[in-house]
Amino acid sequence: MTSREECRALDASDELAPIRSDFILDDAVLYLDGNSLGPVSKAARSRVHELIDTQWAQELVRGWGNGWMQGPTRLGNRLAPLIGARQGEVVVADTLTILLAKLIGGALDQRRDRHVVLTDVANFHSDIYIVRAMAARAGRPITVKAIERSTLDQVLGDDVALVMLTHVDFRTGEMLDMKAITQKVHDAGALMLWDLAHSTGAVPLDVTDADVDFAAGCGYKYLNGGPGAPAFLYVRTSWQGIVENPLPGWLGHARPFDFELGYEPAPGVQAFVTSSPSMLGLAALDGALDVWDRATMDQVRAKSLAMTDLFIALVQERLAGLFEVVTPLEHHRRGSQVALRHDQAYGIIQALIERNVIGDFRAPDICRFGFTPLYLRFVDVYDAIEQLVSVMESEAYRDERFVVRKAVT
Numbered sequence: 174m175t176s177r178e179e180c181r182a183l184d185a186s187d188e189l190a191p192i193r194s195d196f197i198l199d200d201a202v203l204y205l206d207g208n209s210l211g212p213v214s215k216a217a218r219s220r221v222h223e224l225i226d227t228q229w230a231q232e233l234v235r236g237w238g239n240g241w242m243q244g245p246t247r248l249g250n251r252l253a254p255l256i257g258a259r260q261g262e263v264v265v266a267d268t269l270t271i272l273l274a275k276l277i278g279g280a281l282d283q284r285r286d287r288h289v290v291l292t293d294v295a296n297f298h299s300d301i302y303i304v305r306a307m308a309a310r311a312g313r314p315i316t317v318k319a320i321e322r323s324t325l326d327q328v329l330g331d332d333v334a335l336v337m338l339t340h341v342d343f344r345t346g347e348m349l350d351m352k353a354i355t356q357k358v359h360d361a362g363a364l365m366l367w368d369l370a371h372s373t374g375a376v377p378l379d380v381t382d383a384d385v386d387f388a389a390g391c392g393y394k395y396l397n398g399g400p401g402a403p404a405f406l407y408v409r410t411s412w413q414g415i416v417e418n419p420l421p422g423w424l425g426h427a428r429p430f431d432f433e434l435g436y437e438p439a440p441g442v443q444a445f446v447t448s449s450p451s452m453l454g455l456a457a458l459d460g461a462l463d464v465w466d467r468a469t470m471d472q473v474r475a476k477s478l479a480m481t482d483l484f485i486a487l488v489q490e491r492l493a494g495l496f497e498v499v500t501p502l503e504h505h506r507r508g509s510q511v512a513l514r515h516d517q518a519y520g521i522i523q524a525l526i527e528r529n530v531i532g533d534f535r536a537p538d539i540c541r542f543g544f545t546p547l548y549l550r551f552v553d554v555y556d557a558i559e560q561l562v563s564v565m566e567s568e569a570y571r572d573e574r575f576v577v578r579k580a581v582t
């Protein structure tokens with residue numbers, strides 16, 4: 174059985190351990206929810222303060238001279254290595270659902286002889302709403318099929334225009350084989366859009382090697398860009414200038430300050446920008462990305478797997494038979510979270526939060542725990558399990574206070 178001392182030893186030899194001090198964290202809180210909202214880094218905080226104090230406050234509209242307009246592409250280039258994209262293929266703007274709308278709309282203008290879009294019935298609800306809405310406005314009849322992803326091979330025919338999947342399942346933490354699936358989709362003549370919300374900053378990604386057409390992801394989860402941080406989109410170079418942004422705005426125009434009434438898209442991925450960059454959000458994300466200069470994705474992945482292995486082993490040792498471990502045990506199918514199924518999942522998470530162990534509940538019956546190697550320690554994993562054991566032994570989750578669900582779970 175793994176001891177707390179062994180966890181301490183793992184922390185002592187952990188190359189990523191010093192990065193924890195780059196974050197503002199309360200040592201009394203075990204934060205296993207960085208997959209939902211990452212914590213503040215010192216660099217993110219100071220970048221926002223600096224932007225306000227030295228640029229916005231002093232320079233006012235002249236502040237745009239600091240390259241604010243180039244913020245979406247500059248940050249896109251900064252983020253690109255994390256997903257294996259090349260320079261000039263990523264922009265940071267809007268939020269994820271909006272960026273998915275742009276990519277879906279753009280993609281559906283291609284493959285005009287096809288009338289089916291496939292997505293996963295287990296996908297995040299927002300993804301499903303937006304794909305249905307964009308398909309309904311595509312200018313030709315399109316059927317959106319939300320399928321069980323295990324049936325993809327059977328459903329993928331020559332009527333499919335686009336496949337949109339989320340790479341790491343937000344509920345179960347299952348990771349899909351991006352390269353193999355993209356290949357299959359291309360073999361069927363369809364286009365591939367990946368949602369990387371639970372992958373970016375969590376697992377190594379290589380959209381170039383996988384020959385992905387389009388992708389998008391969040392800034393506020395594993396990238397720690399702050400609540401509602403701008404999201405990012407990826408458009409493979411070969412699609413740029415061909416696939417159009419269905420939400421055109423002045424900042425995607427070739428000459429925004431000519432105030433022309435005719436729309437002419439800017440060259441490259443800039444065409445997918447619509448509006449003025451949200452500079453405070455970009456500043457926070459820019460600062461948040463600093464920590465990635467000190468860690469490689471391979472280091473992060475190795476520690477993530479060690480942590481999720483440890484958590485699962487401790488659940489199996491100390492809570493045997495109480496939970497179903499929903500997350501795949503095979504490393505190549507696991508993201509950076511662990512999902513445990515239990516009928517009383519909501520109450521269990523609430524009781525843990527009262528004990529300063531923060532995970533989250535995902536309906537109907539999942540306790541979800543995110544493992545974020547930049548700032549979590551092995552000893553945190555151990556201590557979280559201690560609290561979970563206490564919640565289960567005391568049956569604290571049965572408390573009547575946990576009968577009514579909060580608005581944000």
Ligand SMILES: *Cc1c(COP(=O)(O)O)cnc(C)c1O
Nearest residue numbers: 268269270297299339343368370
């Ligand atoms: C978190 C998440 C979103 C959130 O989208 P926003 O529009 O940025 O709020 C969308 N899709 C998936 C799969 C997610 O995990």
